[in-house]
Amino acid sequence: MTQLHGSHARPLRSLLDGLPGARLLRGDPATPITAVHHDSRLIGPGSLFVAIPGFTVDGHRFLPDAAAAGAAAALVEHGHELSPLPDSLALVEVPATRPALSAAAAWFYGHPG
Numbered sequence: 001m002t003q004l005h006g007s008h009a010r011p012l013r014s015l016l017d018g019l020p021g022a023r024l025l026r027g028d029p030a031t032p033i034t035a036v037h038h039d040s041r042l043i044g045p046g047s048l049f050v051a052i053p054g055f056t057v058d059g060h061r062f063l064p065d066a067a068a069a070g071a072a073a074a075l076v077e078h079g080h081e082l083s084p085l086p087d088s089l090a091l092v093e094v095p096a097t098r099p100a101l102s103a104a105a106a107w108f109y110g111h112p113g
Helices: 012-018 059-068 097-108
Strands: 003-011 023-026 032-037 047-050 073-077 090-094
Touching: 003 012, 012 032, 012 090, 012 097, 032 097, 047 059, 047 097, 059 073, 073 097
Parallel strands: 032 047, 047 073, 073 090
Antiparallel strands: 003 032, 023 090
């Protein structure tokens, strides 16, 4: 699952309400989210970037790139050190970003059957 796009924005608050263990570290819960990605090269204005730790590369390293590309918010995994980021990027901490990506996709698309 590389990229997810929907036809309309959804407020970050509704993701927080449905994502177990999610904690807003900073930002406005009313922030509109227009897409969900785990690849920082696909980020556009309003996107939610999900930072996934990998075997060789940690997605948290790409948070500055996602912010520069216009990400509105990012899901980060608990315990990861974060580099300085623009205040405009809302940050949501979750226990694990891999399952959170799945939950975020379901949330964004309205939990399709």
